[in-house]
Amino acid sequence: MMATTGTRATPARAEAALAALMPLAAWCTYAPLGAKYFTWLLASALAVAVVRRQGAWHDAFAAPGPRLLLALCLWMWASALWTAAPADRIVAHAWTHLLPLSTVLLAQACTPAAARRFIWHFVLASGTVGALWWLDRHVGLPDSLLWTSTIDASGNERIASSTLLAVGAALGCWQASQAASPRQRWLALALVVLATAGLTAQDRRTGMLLLPLLLLAWALAAPRRADLKALLAIGVLAAAGATWLLSDGVRARFDEGRREVLAYSSGQTAVDTSWGLRLRLAEVTAQMVQERPWAGHGLGSWQLLWTQRVPAGTRAADNSTPHNEYLLVATQAGLPAALLLAGWWLAMAVAALRAGANGVPALMLWLTLAAGALANAVMRDAKWALPLWLLAGIAGALTVRRLRADPVQAQGPAASLPDAGTQDRQAP
Numbered sequence: 001m002m003a004t005t006g007t008r009a010t011p012a013r014a015e016a017a018l019a020a021l022m023p024l025a026a027w028c029t030y031a032p033l034g035a036k037y038f039t040w041l042l043a044s045a046l047a048v049a050v051v052r053r054q055g056a057w058h059d060a061f062a063a064p065g066p067r068l069l070l071a072l073c074l075w076m077w078a079s080a081l082w083t084a085a086p087a088d089r090i091v092a093h094a095w096t097h098l099l100p101l102s103t104v105l106l107a108q109a110c111t112p113a114a115a116r117r118f119i120w121h122f123v124l125a126s127g128t129v130g131a132l133w134w135l136d137r138h139v140g141l142p143d144s145l146l147w148t149s150t151i152d153a154s155g156n157e158r159i160a161s162s163t164l165l166a167v168g169a170a171l172g173c174w175q176a177s178q179a180a181s182p183r184q185r186w187l188a189l190a191l192v193v194l195a196t197a198g199l200t201a202q203d204r205r206t207g208m209l210l211l212p213l214l215l216l217a218w219a220l221a222a223p224r225r226a227d228l229k230a231l232l233a234i235g236v237l238a239a240a241g242a243t244w245l246l247s248d249g250v251r252a253r254f255d256e257g258r259r260e261v262l263a264y265s266s267g268q269t270a271v272d273t274s275w276g277l278r279l280r281l282a283e284v285t286a287q288m289v290q291e292r293p294w295a296g297h298g299l300g301s302w303q304l305l306w307t308q309r310v311p312a313g314t315r316a317a318d319n320s321t322p323h324n325e326y327l328l329v330a331t332q333a334g335l336p337a338a339l340l341l342a343g344w345w346l347a348m349a350v351a352a353l354r355a356g357a358n359g360v361p362a363l364m365l366w367l368t369l370a371a372g373a374l375a376n377a378v379m380r381d382a383k384w385a386l387p388l389w390l391l392a393g394i395a396g397a398l399t400v401r402r403l404r405a406d407p408v409q410a411q412g413p414a415a416s417l418p419d420a421g422t423q424d425r426q427a428p
Helices: 002-028 033-054 064-082 087-096 101-109 112-138 155-178 182-202 205-221 226-246 248-263 274-291 302-307 325-354 356-372 382-405
Strands: none
Touching: 002 033, 002 101, 002 112, 002 382, 033 101, 033 382, 064 087, 064 101, 064 325, 101 382, 112 155, 112 182, 112 382, 155 182, 155 205, 155 356, 155 382, 182 205, 205 226, 205 248, 205 356, 248 274, 274 302, 274 325, 302 325, 325 356, 325 382, 356 382
8 A cells, every 4th residue: 555655646746846847947958068968867857757657658659749759769770770980979869869759758747837937937047148148248247157158158059049049038928928917928028128139149140030930930820810910920020120220230140141151162172151161061961861862871970971071170070960950860861861850840830839829839949949950950969959858848748738638629720729818828
């Protein structure tokens, strides 16, 4: 009897521990990589405990999206059988394709209340980081260990922060639309302003391009009147246009990118610009895919193939990914892997759309992954992957629990959406 009681109590303790972890996990999305790994591992372990004790493995992988993810992981791991890559790269890439399974488990294990708490703290963290960026740009901040992964970051870590700021600003708009009181609504909107100010001050183009896309998703996806959707969409486009006109820094960054693209030539022996290098990476990687389009060159093979095709000692030779996840998986496991990747993200986005207003956060995250993967290593680089997998999985808890609790809606897209003014409007 005591064993039975302990077994039944374990899921409640694990679920409570997972809920208690949410504020820390949200703030650690902007923390150094070690803290990101710690919170991801802890959250994933607690999610496994909850799902295992509840016997919900089948439920977790019942939808098309998780099944496509599982098929992608198995196919990528199988490609290790025909790779020429060294063992350490095989292991590293195999681990990379284990990480996204946490999104399925987190969505299944988190409660809606815990997910909302996580999103609220992430918006709060984004506003705080945005304010720090703005202050550093216009006033100047002293060196500190507190912002080594944000204000003082460089390279991919800086671009990852840009991505997270864009997601935080967009989720802040969703949070404002869900607020239960005017005070909460105005606080959420103030955090949106701070995150957006930091995004423009931080000057990475990834977040600047991503934010209008996510805001359009928020404006158009949630259940509301068609005229209000159109008005919100026009407002998003007008705000983007005003930012372009009023911010010399934004225009300068995109003009710089345009010049880099125009100056690029496939005959160059060395490419030193950001967008020019991405064009070179895409061009050469596409040639790799053409060589073995169906089975690919095997897991972890891209860097080996790349070093054989570019001059040693150049900036290009230092790359470990093509900065494009679709091309990376296609190089390793062929076009079927790229189709599975795109199909997984599409299926998850469709499921989020069907969930109404509660699905908007998940929709934003899957759009972030799908769009970001065109020019960044959002899966291969843990600086992106760990916070984005946490965000996507926990935001997905709103979708999974909602569909499970509403059998009518779970029947498919023809099911009616609930009133956005009742169930969807909950306090953070």
